[in-house]
Amino acid sequence: MIRSIDELGRFVIPKEIRKNMNLVTGDLLQLELINNSDDLLLVISKEESIAQCLGCGAYCRSNDNFCSNCGLYLKEDPTLK
Numbered sequence: 001m002i003r004s005i006d007e008l009g010r011f012v013i014p015k016e017i018r019k020n021m022n023l024v025t026g027d028l029l030q031l032e033l034i035n036n037s038d039d040l041l042l043v044i045s046k047e048e049s050i051a052q053c054l055g056c057g058a059y060c061r062s063n064d065n066f067c068s069n070c071g072l073y074l075k076e077d078p079t080l081k
């Protein structure tokens with residue numbers, strides 16, 4: 001499957017793939033770049049367990065310890081201090 005990217009960096013995930021991944025409007029997607037010998041692969045996965053960083057508001061995996069955007073420790077609850 002080949003898709004073009006627009007001037008803002010967007011592309012459309014084909015309907016059959018959205019259906020296969022059970023994606024609906026508002027779902028969050030995790031994007032990862034993976035080195036595969038000479039190729040860089042973009043892997044897109046549906047993010048099911050999301051935590052929002054209290055520091056910067058970024059969405060992170062709820063099983064990550066640190067925010068991928070600002071590095072804040074995610075398990076820390078400032079209301080418990």
Ligand SMILES: [Zn+2]
Pocket residue numbers: 053054055056057058067068069070071072
């Ligand atoms: Zn953050």
